[in-house]
Amino acid sequence: MLSRSAAGPSIVDREVTKFGDVAAEWWDPRGSFKPLHALNPVRVAFIRDALCEGFGREAARVAPLAGLSILDVGCGGGILAEALARLGANVTGADASADSIAVARAHAAGDPSLHVTYRDATAEQLVAEGAQYDAVVASEVIEHVADAAAFMRALGALAWPGGMVAVSTLARTPRSYALAIIGAEYIISLVPRGTHDWSRFINPEELTMLGNEAGLALDRMAGMSYNPLTGRWRRSDDTGTD
Amino acid sequence: MVGAAFAALLAANPLTAALRVLMLDRAPPPEALGPLPPVPGLRVSTLTPASVRLIERAGAWRDVAPPHSAAFKTMQVWDSSGSGCVRYSAAEAGEPVMGHVAENDLLQAALLRQLRQPGAGVELLWPAQLEGLHLPKPFSELQRDGGGAAPGALAELGLSGGRRLRARLVVGADGPRSHVRQLADLRTFGWAYGQRGLVATVRPEVANTCAWQRFLPHGPLALLPVRNGYANIVWTTTPRHAAELEAASPEAFADAVNEALQGAPTPARNFFLPAAAAESEFRRPPLVRPASGRGPKSFPLALRASGRYVRSRLALIGDAAHAVHPLAGQGVNLGLADAGALADALAYAVTTGQDVGDEGMLEGAYEAPRQAANGAMLAALDGLKRVFEPQSGLLSGLRGLGLDALNAVPGAKQRIVRYAMGV
Numbered sequence: 233m234l235s236r237s238a239a240g241p242s243i244v245d246r247e248v249t250k251f252g253d254v255a256a257e258w259w260d261p262r263g264s265f266k267p268l269h270a271l272n273p274v275r276v277a278f279i280r281d282a283l284c285e286g287f288g289r290e291a292a293r294v295a296p297l298a299g300l301s302i303l304d305v306g307c308g309g310g311i312l313a314e315a316l317a318r319l320g321a322n323v324t325g326a327d328a329s330a331d332s333i334a335v336a337r338a339h340a341a342g343d344p345s346l347h348v349t350y351r352d353a354t355a356e357q358l359v360a361e362g363a364q365y366d367a368v369v370a371s372e373v374i375e376h377v378a379d380a381a382a383f384m385r386a387l388g389a390l391a392w393p394g395g396m397v398a399v400s401t402l403a404r405t406p407r408s409y410a411l412a413i414i415g416a417e418y419i420i421s422l423v424p425r426g427t428h429d430w431s432r433f434i435n436p437e438e439l440t441m442l443g444n445e446a447g448l449a450l451d452r453m454a455g456m457s458y459n460p461l462t463g464r465w466r467r468s469d470d471t472g473t474d
Numbered sequence: 475m476v477g478a479a480f481a482a483l484l485a486a487n488p489l490t491a492a493l494r495v496l497m498l499d500r501a502p503p504p505e506a507l508g509p510l511p512p513v514p515g516l517r518v519s520t521l522t523p524a525s526v527r528l529i530e531r532a533g534a535w536r537d538v539a540p541p542h543s544a545a546f547k548t549m550q551v552w553d554s555s556g557s558g559c560v561r562y563s564a565a566e567a568g569e570p571v572m573g574h575v576a577e578n579d580l581l582q583a584a585l586l587r588q589l590r591q592p593g594a595g596v597e598l599l600w601p602a603q604l605e606g607l608h609l610p611k612p613f614s615e616l617q618r619d620g621g622g623a624a625p626g627a628l629a630e631l632g633l634s635g636g637r638r639l640r641a642r643l644v645v646g647a648d649g650p651r652s653h654v655r656q657l658a659d660l661r662t663f664g665w666a667y668g669q670r671g672l673v674a675t676v677r678p679e680v681a682n683t684c685a686w687q688r689f690l691p692h693g694p695l696a697l698l699p700v701r702n703g704y705a706n707i708v709w710t711t712t713p714r715h716a717a718e719l720e721a722a723s724p725e726a727f728a729d730a731v732n733e734a735l736q737g738a739p740t741p742a743r744n745f746f747l748p749a750a751a752a753e754s755e756f757r758r759p760p761l762v763r764p765a766s767g768r769g770p771k772s773f774p775l776a777l778r779a780s781g782r783y784v785r786s787r788l789a790l791i792g793d794a795a796h797a798v799h800p801l802a803g804q805g806v807n808l809g810l811a812d813a814g815a816l817a818d819a820l821a822y823a824v825t826t827g828q829d830v831g832d833e834g835m836l837e838g839a840y841e842a843p844r845q846a847a848n849g850a851m852l853a854a855l856d857g858l859k860r861v862f863e864p865q866s867g868l869l870s871g872l873r874g875l876g877l878d879a880l881n882a883v884p885g886a887k888q889r890i891v892r893y894a895m896g897v
């Protein structure tokens with residue numbers, strides 16, 4: 233989680249197509265994105281707590297994010313965006329894959345009380361429009377972009393001054409290599425094969441540096457670990473993964 | 475009852491109180507909490523300390539606590555072949571009482587009172603029947619059929635009288651022959667025991683705070699203290715014998731109970747027990763007299779469990795998910811534990827922005843833990859039942875030995891007591 237104290241094309245086309253192909257599977261509870269569904273409550277709790285602290289709110293209540301505007305960059309099928317909307321936030325989900333956005337819209341339409349605005353747009357396009365939000369969230373996205381530094385600058389520009397930026401990523405550390413790449417893609421099929429490219433993984437130190445360069449100060453960091461036996465994610469203070 | 479407990483638990487938790495809840499029943503449930511009739515009703519439940527804590531959480535315990543119900547501190551289980559006896563006490567599990575026996579109608583009324591509190595946020599609707607239920611298709615079918623409704627679509631319900639509504643979650647708490655379970659196409663497994671459970675109210679001659687259970691050739695007979703000095707009889711027996719007992723005069727019925735509980739032989743001294751352990755030795759149960767009011771009533775006994783408790787936008791709780799043999803009186807306790815676990819799962823979903831009807835959430839946070847717990851209990855109850863049923867010499871000898879050995883081993887007994895008490 234980074235806070236903004238003060239934005240270029242960051243998307244890799246190949247990466248966008250990769251997710252577009254599996255877009256229909258976003259909401260398949262037993263499909264490729266199953267681990268992401270399992271991870272969701274844990275990452276939502278982390279983002280919720282950080283935003284509540286940052287904006288002086290109480291987390292342990294109904295709709296703790298009520299009234300906050302949040303941009304979810306690289307929202308995919310809307311797994312995280314829907315959850316943040318249920319916590320009361322005014323959520324805009326943006327994704328460069330039009331297929332994913334179509335899936336996200338169709339899914340949210342099933343529940344009439346769920347209001348999420350979806351945009352088939354990149355972070356840079358939103359910056360060019362001058363859009364700004366209380367908080368910007370990019371979860372499991374930065375490892376798919378071509379220019380991570382430019383991406384971080386875009387995220388920073390999308391937050392109001394005093395706003396917050398939350399970035400989560402699978403880290404490029406020996407442990408995450410074992411867990412996220414080998415384990416994830418070839419043994420337990422954590423995320424669809426080819427969705428994560430090892431050379432693109434970013435470790436916590438790099439993320440902090442990129443944040444600093446984009447004018448963002450580090451507020452907190454948390455690790456999450458996946459237990460392949462139980463299929464559950466857990467918050468850990470060890471930032472070896474994520 | 476389990477449905478009302480679930481709704482009351484949701485209303486009592488600030489995290490879930492904001493959920494809009496509609497509770498419907500085909501028949502108006504008992505609501506009167508006024509002065510209780512002098513003679514307690516026939517349908518009672520033995521509540522474990524764990525169930526009492528849930529009823530407390532639902533805010534309903536003060537309407538159920540003694541003198542509205544009866545507490546017991548000891549339990550004695552013995553065998554009609556005279557070869558085994560085991561006594562349990564609350565002290566062994568480190569609890570003040572082993573359990574409470576409360577009338578089902580009272581429990582239901584106490585829970586409903588909570589649901590009628592202003593601000594409970596629960597709409598009550600009866601008499602009303604669920605006539606149609608449309609759940610979103612599983613993802614795999616959506617893929618095959620090429621679209622249609624989104625996987626996030628709500629459940630659609632059709633009620634008698636033409637009202638239609640949509641819900642994020644449908645909870646089936648409609649008992650052993652659950653209509654919701656049928657409409658949702660969930661498969662069940664089970665078997666009938668070919669026996670009946672007979673319930674009756676009697677009056678013990680002396681004050682009684684022990685739960686007594688004797689294994690007779692046709693099945694167990696339990697005598698449980700209920701409020702106002704009465705006792706409830708739960709007698710598992712053959713359909714023929716049950717019919718005879720139902721037709722008997724109140725005096726003849728009391729005689730039959732006395733004969734069954736007092737009849738020889740009494741268990742011999744337990745060789746496993748140290749001479750000083752008189753606490754654990756066999757005691758004679760009180761004699762009973764007829765009580766005025768309704769005569770005995772019997773029900774067929776069967777075990778029926780649903781293979782799955784959840785689907786997308788659907789959860790089953792209580793007897794709808796698992797109707798157990800009433801041998802150990804665990805039906806209501808298992809149901810209340812389901813209600814507590816589902817209410818907790820929804821509270822967790824609310825705090826993490828998850829859809830309360832999400833199949834993955836329901837599976838992980840409700841179905842998996844409850845199936846494990848209920849499955850263990852189902853197996854234990856069914857196993858117990860099978861061990862005790864055939865009254866062959868060899869088996870009953872082994873059984874007697876088993877009970878005696880159990881009585882003498884504090885650790886094993888304590889674990890069983892704690893398990894049965896849900897602590």
Ligand SMILES: Cc1cc2nc3c(=O)[nH]c(=O)nc-3n(C[C@H](O)[C@H](O)[C@H](O)COP(=O)(O)OP(=O)(O)OC[C@H]3O[C@@H](n4cnc5c(N)ncnc54)[C@H](O)[C@@H]3O)c2cc1C
Binds near residue numbers: 803806
């Ligand atoms: C002889 C006997 C003795 C027992 N003794 C004990 C005991 O000592 N201790 C114990 O813990 N348990 C005992 N049980 C089991 C206990 O009664 C059940 O486990 C308990 O009642 C289950 O509660 P429930 O709410 O799941 O179902 P139920 O109590 O069956 O309630 C179901 C509710 O759903 C409603 N309903 C049903 N169908 C529909 C429909 N289509 N539309 C709308 N509403 C509907 C009904 O009107 C009812 O209100 C005994 C059972 C029997 C048969």
